[in-house]
Amino acid sequence: MNWFFDIIRSSIGKKMMMAVTGLSFCIFLTGHLIGNLTIYKGKDAFNTYAEKLHSLGPLLTAAEIGLLLFAVVHVLSGTLLFIGNFYARPQRYVIKKSAGGRTVGSRTMPYTGFFVLLFVVFHLINFHFVDKTQQTIYLIVSNAFADPVYVFVYIAAMIIVAVHVSHGFWSAFQTVGANHPKYMPIVRGTAICFSLAIGVGFGFLPIYIFYMQ
Amino acid sequence: MSESKDKKAINLTLKVWRQIGPDVKGSLETYHAGDISTDMSFLEMLDVVNEGLIIEGKEPIAFDHDCREGICGMCGAMVNGRAHGPEKGTTLCQLHMRHFSDNDTIVIEPWKSRAFKIIKDLAVDRSALDLIIQAGGYISANAGGAPDGNAIPFPQESAEKAMDAAACIGCGACVASCPNASAMLFVGAKVSHFALLPQGRPEAVKRVLAMVKKMDECGFGNCTNETECEAECPKEISITNIARLNREYLKAGFL
Numbered sequence A: 001m002n003w004f005f006d007i008i009r010s011s012i013g014k015k016m017m018m019a020v021t022g023l024s025f026c027i028f029l030t031g032h033l034i035g036n037l038t039i040y041k042g043k044d045a046f047n048t049y050a051e052k053l054h055s056l057g058p059l060l061t062a063a064e065i066g067l068l069l070f071a072v073v074h075v076l077s078g079t080l081l082f083i084g085n086f087y088a089r090p091q092r093y094v095i096k097k098s099a100g101g102r103t104v105g106s107r108t109m110p111y112t113g114f115f116v117l118l119f120v121v122f123h124l125i126n127f128h129f130v131d132k133t134q135q136t137i138y139l140i141v142s143n144a145f146a147d148p149v150y151v152f153v154y155i156a157a158m159i160i161v162a163v164h165v166s167h168g169f170w171s172a173f174q175t176v177g178a179n180h181p182k183y184m185p186i187v188r189g190t191a192i193c194f195s196l197a198i199g200v201g202f203g204f205l206p207i208y209i210f211y212m213q
Numbered sequence B: 001m002s003e004s005k006d007k008k009a010i011n012l013t014l015k016v017w018r019q020i021g022p023d024v025k026g027s028l029e030t031y032h033a034g035d036i037s038t039d040m041s042f043l044e045m046l047d048v049v050n051e052g053l054i055i056e057g058k059e060p061i062a063f064d065h066d067c068r069e070g071i072c073g074m075c076g077a078m079v080n081g082r083a084h085g086p087e088k089g090t091t092l093c094q095l096h097m098r099h100f101s102d103n104d105t106i107v108i109e110p111w112k113s114r115a116f117k118i119i120k121d122l123a124v125d126r127s128a129l130d131l132i133i134q135a136g137g138y139i140s141a142n143a144g145g146a147p148d149g150n151a152i153p154f155p156q157e158s159a160e161k162a163m164d165a166a167a168c169i170g171c172g173a174c175v176a177s178c179p180n181a182s183a184m185l186f187v188g189a190k191v192s193h194f195a196l197l198p199q200g201r202p203e204a205v206k207r208v209l210a211m212v213k214k215m216d217e218c219g220f221g222n223c224t225n226e227t228e229c230e231a232e233c234p235k236e237i238s239i240t241n242i243a244r245l246n247r248e249y250l251k252a253g254f255l
């Protein structure tokens, strides 16, 4: 197994782990969004969706454990890469200008990532680690988003996630070696569209619920 | 930066990084570069400034150079925050003063990264790149008669890609311009150059593992796909070479 750890501990290995876990989160976000869109069909549709999801039982638990493991890997290797990159240039330039390669997303990856982590903890406390025996999930959600502060925090968090993914999505393809001059513009375009879909899709839910009550 | 077409000579204010040795603190010093012909290269402009400094009995600005025709990879400095200056696909020695205007202020700094030590002023020790080459950037050619040129059928398209990667002159601009001081474009080019050629395949696995290991040991940063390197490379090497390096590394590591 030594060879295995040598590979994943290397700079490219850590990047690969970022890419695989990050892309898995993108798939998760897609599923999560599709599920949440049932809110637009009304209270009952959303509650039924939640019940169906929870009736999966051990399958759901397995997915949750998987996501948690991936999150630990993504955050740990992201932190190690960030520290390594910080020390790779101990003396900064007096003047440094971009040649046009960097984007808002790429510049801010470690910082947006950190805020996503804070948000995920906050989000789980809000909607996961709550007593669901006395109240339906729709009630929990609509109570939360009756508060404009919650609406604001969630919208801000969704913008941050969108910025993170706008670079992360295409970057992951490059990292796993899936770069082809013919297809790369499509992948980069998809990254923008995907991050917009995530930002707008999730971001409008709190607004909708706020105005529905 | 506007082009100065009507004027044949310009006056400049230079802010140059001066550092007397590797482990001492450096700082920007201001110099006046007067009556600089716009036909001069950036290095010739520095020569003129140095002549003035020598006459004044001051220490001239140390900078690296050799061929002065954009092929050796010795020259290089950050000019107003851009590796090899603002022009695309140009080494510092091929950057001409006509790209600057009268009364411009130009800030000149050496490549900065943990893996590259500053020797003096703008001269930087880039032997970390040589260490990476020594780790695997070669093919072990056994002595014997030269093989027939057409003995190995080989598509022209791959030869072109290998040639594009081989255009790397190892100047270190990719490291210098990378926000993470990563050497992935250099290693990507060197690995691709061999990986694309039939003569490079037999040692491909050993090569990519050894070169990446050495790259990490030298203290370069990690690539986060900022693509600044590709934009600054004087030979315009593409990041598809980094993707190929990643593929080669995956294959070598897991297959």
Ligand code: HEM
Pocket: A015, A016, A018, A019, A021, A022, A023, A025, A026, A029, A071, A074, A075, A078, A079, A081, A082, A109, A110, A111, A112, A113, A114, A116, A117, A118, A120, A161, A164, A165, A167, A168, A169, A171, A172, A173, A175, B222, B223, B224, B225
């Ligand atoms: C939980 C907190 C998170 C942290 C601390 C974090 C941190 C980071 C960092 C620092 C990077 C840059 C790594 C690099 O480019 O070398 C990164 C990349 C990435 N992140 Fe996150 N992230 C987090 C959550 C997420 C989430 C929720 C997603 C999915 C929507 C995601 C998707 C990605 C992707 C796809 C990449 C690109 C990987 C690559 O460039 O190879 N991250 N993350």
Ligand code: FES
Pocket: B064, B065, B066, B067, B068, B069, B070, B071, B072, B073, B074, B075, B076, B091, B092, B093, B094
């Ligand atoms: S001095 Fe040779 S490339 Fe500039």
